[in-house]
Amino acid sequence: MKVTIQNLTKCFGATTAVNDFSAVIESGELIALLGPSGCGKSTMLNMISGILPVTNGKIFFDDEDVTELSPEKRGVGLVFQNYALYPHMTVLENICFPLEIKKVKKEERVARAKEMAKLVHVETLLDRKPSQLSGGQQQRVAIARALVKHPRILLLDEPLSNLDARLRIEMREEIRRIQQETGITTIFVTHDQEEAMSISDHIILMKDGFLQQIARPQELYDEPANCFVADFLGTPPINKTYGVVKNGQIVLEGDCVVALEAAKKLDEGRQIILSMRAEAIVVNGSDRLTEGIIDEVYVMGKEVLAYVQLGSRRVRAYVEADKEYNKGEKVNIGLKKRGVFVFDKETGERLV
Numbered sequence: 001m002k003v004t005i006q007n008l009t010k011c012f013g014a015t016t017a018v019n020d021f022s023a024v025i026e027s028g029e030l031i032a033l034l035g036p037s038g039c040g041k042s043t044m045l046n047m048i049s050g051i052l053p054v055t056n057g058k059i060f061f062d063d064e065d066v067t068e069l070s071p072e073k074r075g076v077g078l079v080f081q082n083y084a085l086y087p088h089m090t091v092l093e094n095i096c097f098p099l100e101i102k103k104v105k106k107e108e109r110v111a112r113a114k115e116m117a118k119l120v121h122v123e124t125l126l127d128r129k130p131s132q133l134s135g136g137q138q139q140r141v142a143i144a145r146a147l148v149k150h151p152r153i154l155l156l157d158e159p160l161s162n163l164d165a166r167l168r169i170e171m172r173e174e175i176r177r178i179q180q181e182t183g184i185t186t187i188f189v190t191h192d193q194e195e196a197m198s199i200s201d202h203i204i205l206m207k208d209g210f211l212q213q214i215a216r217p218q219e220l221y222d223e224p225a226n227c228f229v230a231d232f233l234g235t236p237p238i239n240k241t242y243g244v245v246k247n248g249q250i251v252l253e254g255d256c257v258v259a260l261e262a263a264k265k266l267d268e269g270r271q272i273i274l275s276m277r278a279e280a281i282v283v284n285g286s287d288r289l290t291e292g293i294i295d296e297v298y299v300m301g302k303e304v305l306a307y308v309q310l311g312s313r314r315v316r317a318y319v320e321a322d323k324e325y326n327k328g329e330k331v332n333i334g335l336k337k338r339g340v341f342v343f344d345k346e347t348g349e350r351l352v
């Protein structure tokens with residue numbers, strides 16, 4: 001099922017949690033709703049589920065306007081961070097429960113619940129109580145319970161936050177598998193960029209209630225619409241330097257002149273941010289756009305990360321593992337096309 005969100009706004013008193021938000025989520029996709037704490041992700045999800053009334057705007061499930069429908073009538077499956085299983089019920093009873101409410105006959109209820117238990121790989125745990133399950137198992141049961149009604153859409157709000165790092169990775173792959181096996185349109189809320197990057201078809205990145213960009217994961221990384229998007233994605237975080245356009249070049253703080261070809265197109269005197277991913281900075285390669293000074297070098301398994309002084313800022317750059325660099329050594333700096341961006345300093349808007 002396709003979801004269309006039109007100019008959605010949610011105000012809580014003076015706070016606008018979601019602001020004039022429009023997006024289309026294609027049928028069968030897994031979409032990550034990504035952004036820092038407090039940016040409006042849960043508010044957005046709760047409006048889609050019908051738990052929260054909207055202040056303004058419309059939500060369509062396919063062609064049906066569901067904006068005023070109750071959560072039950074929308075046909076949504078919900079999973080939250082705290083598993084919220086019924087502690088006194090067994091796994092089987094938990095999964096059956098939504099069907100019991102819908103007055104589905106016992107036999108069919110059990111058959112459907114068992115089918116779901118199989119899908120999420122808890123079929124051997126049916127007689128246990130939630131307290132006898134690990135966090136990952138509890139979350140599997142919560143997903144089975146959300147899916148047993150055959151909802152039109154699956155909505156997950158930080159479903160993996162209570163799990164340890166390894167289990168998080170295993171479970172996010174499981175969510176992707178379950179989503180692909182069922183083909184159900186899924187919205188997955190997370191503030192973890194890696195989680196979002198690894199499993200989704202598209203990512204919606206939000207900040208302060210506003211949509212920043214909606215794109216495929218790689219596109220979001222390679223073609224950020226603004227400085228916030230570039231900052232939000234990537235490990236190590238993107239290097240940010242500040243400067244001004246002068247004589248068709250960029251002059252960074254500390255009088256570091258960068259002969260960036262693309263700077264020729266920029267307005268003279270414009271205050272900018274030059275952002276460079278660590279893998280886009282080439283130390284002592286064939287191109288020389290500027291000069292830097294080696295500060296520290298860290299060997300991290302197969303990769304070597306150097307801290308290089310560029311003007312008054314230190315940037316991180318990956319360097320070749322078989323070369324030696326010494327603290328204080330002058331090096332030539334080149335920049336790849338991919339992973340180098342220029343943003344307007346005031347607005348954060350992408351210029352290059």
Ligand SMILES: Nc1ncnc2c1ncn2[C@@H]1O[C@H](COP(=O)(O)OP(=O)(O)OP(=O)(O)O)[C@@H](O)[C@H]1O
Pocket residue numbers: 012015016017035036037038039040041042043044191
């Ligand atoms: N019921 C409410 N009453 C008043 N303000 C609210 C309410 N719910 C959310 N807010 C505010 O709306 C904004 C967005 O909150 P929301 O819970 O949607 O953020 P989030 O992106 O889900 O954050 P997190 O990652 O921490 O869960 C915040 O400023 C929050 O304080």
Ligand SMILES: [Mg+2]
Pocket residue numbers: 041042043
């Ligand atoms: Mg939230």
